[in-house]
Amino acid sequence: MIKVNHVSKKYGSFTALHAIDLEIGDGEFIAVLGPSGCGKTTLLKLLAGFMGPTDGTISMDDTVLASTKHVLPPEKRNIGMVFQSFALWPHMTVAEHVKFPLSYHPNKVKEGRKELQARIDKVLKLVGLDALAERYPSELSGGQKQRVALARAIAPLPNLLLMDEPLSALDVELRMEMRKEIQKLHRETKASIVFVTHDQGEALAIADKIVVMNQGRIEQIAPPEVLYTRPETEFVATFVGKCNLVKGQWRGDQFVPTIDSDNVWHDLGVADSFKTSGIYPVRPEQFQLMAADSKGMQGVVSFVQYQGHEIQYTVEVGEATWTIHESVVATRFETGDVVGISLKNAPKQTGTIVSN
The missing domain is CATH 3.40.50.300 (P-loop containing nucleotide triphosphate hydrolases)
Incomplete structure (x- = not known):
């Protein structure tokens, strides 16, 4: 030892x-x-x-x-x-x-x-x-x-x-x-x-x-x-795996992203330091891209990089820039496409939000 x-x-x-x-x-x-x-x-x-x-x-x-x-x-x-x-x-x-x-x-x-x-x-x-x-x-x-x-x-x-x-x-x-x-x-x-x-x-x-x-x-x-x-700090989240730090508001174990207040994300093990800062860390593979007319957040594809086993997208969402990784068998998008964005494995809700 x-x-x-x-x-x-x-x-x-x-x-x-x-x-x-x-x-x-x-x-x-x-x-x-x-x-x-x-x-x-x-x-x-x-x-x-x-x-x-x-x-x-x-x-x-x-x-x-x-x-x-x-x-x-x-x-x-x-x-x-x-x-x-x-x-x-x-x-x-x-x-x-x-x-x-x-x-x-x-x-x-x-x-x-x-x-x-x-x-x-x-x-x-x-x-x-x-x-x-x-x-x-x-x-x-x-x-x-x-x-x-x-x-x-x-x-x-x-x-x-x-x-x-x-x-x-x-x-x-x-x-x-x-x-x-x-x-x-x-x-x-x-x-x-x-x-x-x-x-x-x-x-x-x-x-x-x-x-x-x-x-x-x-x-x-x-x-x-x-x-x-389960990164514990913003530095770890962005240095190891390049997390997207989504801004919003935490209310109990639920998160409302600023970019789309109609969506509610559940706590999947987010550290307290992120909750204090009003941030939800999302890995590139945790996001899913959809057609523009789908429900969810809206963004514009600004960069596409083919990597063999996956496609890496850079998407402009409001004033933020997110990195999103999709399977090569998923729907393909090109630079300039307007897309819908949702969080995988997190039930979307509308209506009453649990308060502290």
Whole structure:
């Protein structure tokens, strides 16, 4: 168990992290998600021991790793690190990259040469590089280099594996493949993983739990499905999945959109923060487009993007701009079409509205 307790980090007058609290369970896969400059890499550096906190403490299994008075250096922590740039040594073969941490890590192999080679062989087989053991980095593809970086990090069996946007240098197809590889390694090694990324799709696809950060603060911590379907703040709603924030009035568990007061939407699990602000967050796939003469809100299609499995519409509704995703088998609309808009799976009502 890793505990980050009320940790802050300042650079002069700038505060990069504001009183962060976070727990990472044994074997848990945590994705730290947020835009550039939100503090996610600063948090990773603190966990790695590259620097110390301005306030607060970081502990692992009740041992304090970092405080304002003392910082245990990275080489004395039971961690592995995968960098964005791979950080491979050009003069070392694939096997030598795996051997290096086994000689210097706190979990270094203390047995003889035979046991050391057995560990190297096992790790290379796990990442699919056993046939490339004697190659140098210059002789490898991008995906193979990333596997070397992963192998080097997991070789000493760390309790905590830190990954700083490890897939950002790869092309789209390779990123998809490496997601599977990382999930496989997680199952095999049972290490706790902290995976820093700015890619929401990546975080949703591979993590057990996602930490969403913004301007040095944690906005929400939740499993991927909960984060997507039950965002707690406007930032989470718009950063993860691009919610439409529909303005209106909440009356008990019913919502009346400003754009169409004849419609009443029911509470499908909207957080209290949205109710206080008079907002109903709607995912693009929760809306349905209809012919203009249908009952419901009216809008004008301003942009159409075909995506193979779906069509993404941008629709102007009053002064607001909404994103709506429809199936390719649904009725097709073109730019300039006037359309009706309704909320799926939410009974429409007219008449008496329950008041507080």
